Amino acid sequence: MSADMTAHTPTIVLVGHGMVGQRFLESLADRGVTERARIVVLCEEPRPAYDRVQLTSYFSGKTPDDLSMVEAGFMEKHGIELYVGDPAESVDREARTVTARSGQVFAYDSLVLATGSYPFVPPVPGKDARGCFVYRTIEDLLAIEEYAKTATTGAVVGGGLLGLEAAGALKGLGLDTHVVEFAPRLMPVQVDEGGGAALLRTIERMGLTVHTGTGTQEVVTADGAVTGMKLSDGSEVATDMVVFSAGVRPRDQLARDCGLTVGERGGIAVDELCRTSDPAVFAIGECALASDGRVYGLVAPGYEMAQTAAAVIADATDETVSGFTGADMSTKLKLLGVDVASFGDAHGTAEGCLDVVYSDSRSGVYKKLVISGEGVLLGGVLVGDAEQYGLLRPLTGTVPPVSPEQLVLPAGAGAPVALGPSSLPDDAVICSCHNVTKHAIGQCESLAEVKKCTKAGTGCGSCVKVIEKLLPAPKDKGLCGCFSYTRSELYEIARTLRITSFAALLDSHGRDAAKGGEGCEVCKPTVGSILASLNNGYILDGEQASLQDTNDHFLANMQRNGSYSVVPRIPGGEITPDKLIVIGEVARDFGLYTKITGGQRIDLFGARVDQLPAIWTRLVDAGFESGHAYGKSLRTVKSCVGQTWCRYGVQDSVKMAIQLELRYRGLRAPHKLKSAVSGCARECAEAQSKDFGIIATANGWNLYVGGNGGATPRHADLLAQDLSDAELVRLIDRFLMFYIRTADRLERTSTWLERLEGGLDHLKDVVVHDSLGLCDELEALMAAHVDDYQDEWAQTLDDPERLRRFVSFVNAPDAPDPSVRFVPERDQIKPDLTILTLGRTNSTLEGASR
Amino acid sequence: MTTTLSSPTTTKTLEIRSSDDSWVPVCEESRLTPGRGVAALLPDGRQVAVFRGRSGRVYAIDNRDPFTGAQVLSRGLVGSVDGRPFVASPLLKQRFDLETGRCLDDDEVAVAVYPVRGK
Numbered sequence: 001m002s003a004d005m006t007a008h009t010p011t012i013v014l015v016g017h018g019m020v021g022q023r024f025l026e027s028l029a030d031r032g033v034t035e036r037a038r039i040v041v042l043c044e045e046p047r048p049a050y051d052r053v054q055l056t057s058y059f060s061g062k063t064p065d066d067l068s069m070v071e072a073g074f075m076e077k078h079g080i081e082l083y084v085g086d087p088a089e090s091v092d093r094e095a096r097t098v099t100a101r102s103g104q105v106f107a108y109d110s111l112v113l114a115t116g117s118y119p120f121v122p123p124v125p126g127k128d129a130r131g132c133f134v135y136r137t138i139e140d141l142l143a144i145e146e147y148a149k150t151a152t153t154g155a156v157v158g159g160g161l162l163g164l165e166a167a168g169a170l171k172g173l174g175l176d177t178h179v180v181e182f183a184p185r186l187m188p189v190q191v192d193e194g195g196g197a198a199l200l201r202t203i204e205r206m207g208l209t210v211h212t213g214t215g216t217q218e219v220v221t222a223d224g225a226v227t228g229m230k231l232s233d234g235s236e237v238a239t240d241m242v243v244f245s246a247g248v249r250p251r252d253q254l255a256r257d258c259g260l261t262v263g264e265r266g267g268i269a270v271d272e273l274c275r276t277s278d279p280a281v282f283a284i285g286e287c288a289l290a291s292d293g294r295v296y297g298l299v300a301p302g303y304e305m306a307q308t309a310a311a312v313i314a315d316a317t318d319e320t321v322s323g324f325t326g327a328d329m330s331t332k333l334k335l336l337g338v339d340v341a342s343f344g345d346a347h348g349t350a351e352g353c354l355d356v357v358y359s360d361s362r363s364g365v366y367k368k369l370v371i372s373g374e375g376v377l378l379g380g381v382l383v384g385d386a387e388q389y390g391l392l393r394p395l396t397g398t399v400p401p402v403s404p405e406q407l408v409l410p411a412g413a414g415a416p417v418a419l420g421p422s423s424l425p426d427d428a429v430i431c432s433c434h435n436v437t438k439h440a441i442g443q444c445e446s447l448a449e450v451k452k453c454t455k456a457g458t459g460c461g462s463c464v465k466v467i468e469k470l471l472p473a474p475k476d477k478g479l480c481g482c483f484s485y486t487r488s489e490l491y492e493i494a495r496t497l498r499i500t501s502f503a504a505l506l507d508s509h510g511r512d513a514a515k516g517g518e519g520c521e522v523c524k525p526t527v528g529s530i531l532a533s534l535n536n537g538y539i540l541d542g543e544q545a546s547l548q549d550t551n552d553h554f555l556a557n558m559q560r561n562g563s564y565s566v567v568p569r570i571p572g573g574e575i576t577p578d579k580l581i582v583i584g585e586v587a588r589d590f591g592l593y594t595k596i597t598g599g600q601r602i603d604l605f606g607a608r609v610d611q612l613p614a615i616w617t618r619l620v621d622a623g624f625e626s627g628h629a630y631g632k633s634l635r636t637v638k639s640c641v642g643q644t645w646c647r648y649g650v651q652d653s654v655k656m657a658i659q660l661e662l663r664y665r666g667l668r669a670p671h672k673l674k675s676a677v678s679g680c681a682r683e684c685a686e687a688q689s690k691d692f693g694i695i696a697t698a699n700g701w702n703l704y705v706g707g708n709g710g711a712t713p714r715h716a717d718l719l720a721q722d723l724s725d726a727e728l729v730r731l732i733d734r735f736l737m738f739y740i741r742t743a744d745r746l747e748r749t750s751t752w753l754e755r756l757e758g759g760l761d762h763l764k765d766v767v768v769h770d771s772l773g774l775c776d777e778l779e780a781l782m783a784a785h786v787d788d789y790q791d792e793w794a795q796t797l798d799d800p801e802r803l804r805r806f807v808s809f810v811n812a813p814d815a816p817d818p819s820v821r822f823v824p825e826r827d828q829i830k831p832d833l834t835i836l837t838l839g840r841t842n843s844t845l846e847g848a849s850r
Numbered sequence: 851m852t853t854t855l856s857s858p859t860t861t862k863t864l865e866i867r868s869s870d871d872s873w874v875p876v877c878e879e880s881r882l883t884p885g886r887g888v889a890a891l892l893p894d895g896r897q898v899a900v901f902r903g904r905s906g907r908v909y910a911i912d913n914r915d916p917f918t919g920a921q922v923l924s925r926g927l928v929g930s931v932d933g934r935p936f937v938a939s940p941l942l943k944q945r946f947d948l949e950t951g952r953c954l955d956d957d958e959v960a961v962a963v964y965p966v967r968g969k
């Protein structure tokens with residue numbers, strides 16, 4: 001900005017520097033606001049924001065510095081003026097100024113109140129005596145620690161979340177500890193009666209004394225110091241100190257004093273954009289009364305509000321200004337070493353809802369699920385074992401795939417806990433295309449019978465895997481009616497005996513009845529894939545040509561009317577404008593329907609088989625090659641834009657994605673392979689849903705394997721961390737070749753990994769630690785693949801003999817298939833299905849125009 | 851390239867009998883890869899899928915997949931079960947007996963079979 005301009009630099013004043021305040025500052029920095037505005041922070045505590053949620057960990061050896069939420073140099077880097085130990089005293093909204101305790105006056109354009117809350121201390125006699133404390137700040141902890149040195153007994157008023165934290169702290173300081181809770185159970189907000197009882201037993205077993213259903217009447221003192229407490233049930237407790245932890249109240253005094261609207265029971269009233277009754281003033285976090293009428297005492301909703309306010313102040317117009325309309329109050333935490341979680345409608349307040357409860361007093365485990373009359377999971381409480389929280393919370397609002405009792409029973413209790421198909425209820429619909437239930441499938445003996453009797457699995461086919469798991473385990477583990485060996489056994493046979501043809505394998509290792517026969521639609525492509533991964537030859541020659549599914553045979557994907565789709569490879573999703581134009585021109589010239597795929601490339605639909613060579617001639621001339629969308633092989637390596645452009649990126653994810661896609665293109669596998677590379681932990685490329693996914697770290701790459709989207713989603717498992725480029729590639733080489741070698745037919749890496757004996761640990765042993773001594777060979781096989789790779793479409797176009805098959809009719813090579821016709825749809829084409837229902841096309845050529 | 855196809859001197863022209871009882875020439879037998887099919891267009895507009903088995907025997911059935919209506923059976927994979935050859939539709943994989951046209955996965959469905967000869 002030139003010096004002679006008197007442009008106004010806006011000032012943002014933040015009052016309060018807790019966790020939410022700090023998140024607000026980070027959000028401003030992310031949006032670049034710190035570069036164009038002056039930012040002033042007034043902080044009452046003597047130190048910058050720290051992790052209040054982890055406060056108790058101070059007693060397990062964490063220092064105040066460990067708890068800090070502020071990255072070193074953050075304030076300096078963004079030019080933020082932070083005044084610690086100098087709280088705001090008053091606000092003049094007319095003059096738009098804030099006066100701090102030190103007397104400094106700051107003019108503001110936007111004022112953000114993040115003053116948090118204060119501990120509620122019940123108005124009982126003696127509450128201000130020496131030895132009475134609250135539990136809120138690091139300073140409180142330091143004072144408690146000091147006083148405890150001369151104490152032997154401590155009492156906590158309040159058996160909620162914070163109260164139990166405080167009790168844990170006193171216990172940790174070596175005091176005999178009492179907990180006094182007014183409600184009839186511990187943690188009344190989060191857990192129900194049964195959960196409270198389980199918690200009570202566990203906590204009493206640790207040696208704490210719990211008094212529930214009773215209030216504190218008086219703090220008994222002698223010479224101004226605490227000596228005990230009188231409870232409302234008439235009993236007395238001798239104690240040297242009292243910690244009040246009976247809830248918090250919003251700190252809204254500053255707002256009240258300057259005339260902002262506050263709620264009846266406290267809290268600065270804000271709208272969805274976190275604006276108070278004065279649009280220049282915002283309130284976020286525990287001091288705010290959200291637009292849904294609630295004050296949120298959890299940090300996550302506070303963070304959401306911080307981001308909302310920052311977006312509004314930054315004048316952002318993107319979708320990030322979503323507004324804060326309320327938050328999920330689900331929580332999972334560890335109190336005194338006990339897991340406690342609650343989610344959704346934990347108290348079963350919905351009308352007509354039902355409970356499913358598992359309770360084991362011996363181990364202090366209590367689990368309750370709240371289910372609606374229709375079987376929808378509404379919420380629940382988990383105490384003592386909150387392992388399933390991660391699974392149950394996402395299922396909230398849905399009808400779980402297994403019966404509720406199986407979700408709460410512990411492993412080994414007679415019923416499988418895993419959400420496998422065997423645990424599905426009898427009336428669960430397995431095939432949604434044909435509405436076939438598990439019960440109906442149970443009446444059949446084999447997949448063929450299921451298809452024949454129920455039609456299940458003949459629609460989209462996505463349920464076939466589930467059906468197979470529901471059928472009685474076949475005594476014969478053979479691949480099909482032709483082979484009694486599994487795919488991986490056949491792989492080993494072909495590899496070790498160097499068998500290079502299907503006929504030779506069938507005649508030497510097929511079942512007796514199948515020897516000399518044709519094979520079948522199951523074993524032919526399977527063996528074709530094995531031979532392709534072992535030999536790397538052109539897959540359309542000689543006998544190989546008869547083994548491939550039609551998609552592999554024509555190097556394109558057959559669609560429902562017998563036309564094909566074409567997918568050129570776009571490695572990493574990176575493409576030049578010129579190449580994009582070529583794709584557009586080809587699509588336009590051949591009248592193809594175009595759609596962007598989920599794998600960051602472009603699918604061109606509606607090509608007749610006889611058009612494929614002409615289409616590919618244009619594409620190959622422009623530098624494209626086969627995308628192998630038709631093969632059981634590597635599809636795409638998706639990427640985010642990475643460090644090159646993205647301000648968050650820590651590695652060049654696009655470069656790595658391209659390198660990997662070019663390395664593994666054309667690799668034949670038991671099933672398709674998908675991959676992605678994300679340039680930072682934000683994971684925009686969704687790598688954890690891929691067969692092998694890579695996420696950049698500051699030190700290199702993390703490799704995840706066995707992820708899947710589709711019908712049975714699975715998060716990938718972390719195989720190795722902080723790999724260099726070379727280490728990453730070597731590990732993926734080994735992983736893929738080990739998978740190709742040992743997986744069953746049509747088994748994705750996710751199911752393979754689930755099935756693999758020893759699971760992830762075994763996989764690590766084999767491919768990371770080389771426990772089987774296989775790695776050299778696996779790497780050599782991959783090196784051979786990389787060396788031998790050639791583009792199948794370029795090879796095909798170079799050979800007139802190979803091109804001969806690309807005709808609709810062998811006796812009329814120039815005639816297009818009249819049954820492949822299209823009608824308009826949204827300015828493009830779609831298959832004309834009416835012509836297919838006619839049974840046959842009555843004219844030879846007249847219907848062929850398109 | 852090594853090939854299992856017959857040498858040109860012994861190759862025959864395949865013919866299919868059409869609805870008017872005439873024999874329609876389709877292609878040289880050598881055009882057929884064992885285990886794969888081709889499609890042929892008959893004068894009346896019908897499409898025929900022609901296959902050659904591993905033994906050399908040739909089969910012809912209607913090209914239309916009755917489950918989807920698409921003219922695609924010629925692009926399915928040939929297999930055999932209990933010594934009888936079949937083709938599996940490339941779309942939804944139902945199998946059709948190449949000698950009788952009967953669907954092996956649905957008793958109520960069948961496709962037409964055409965007489966075929968090599969001349």
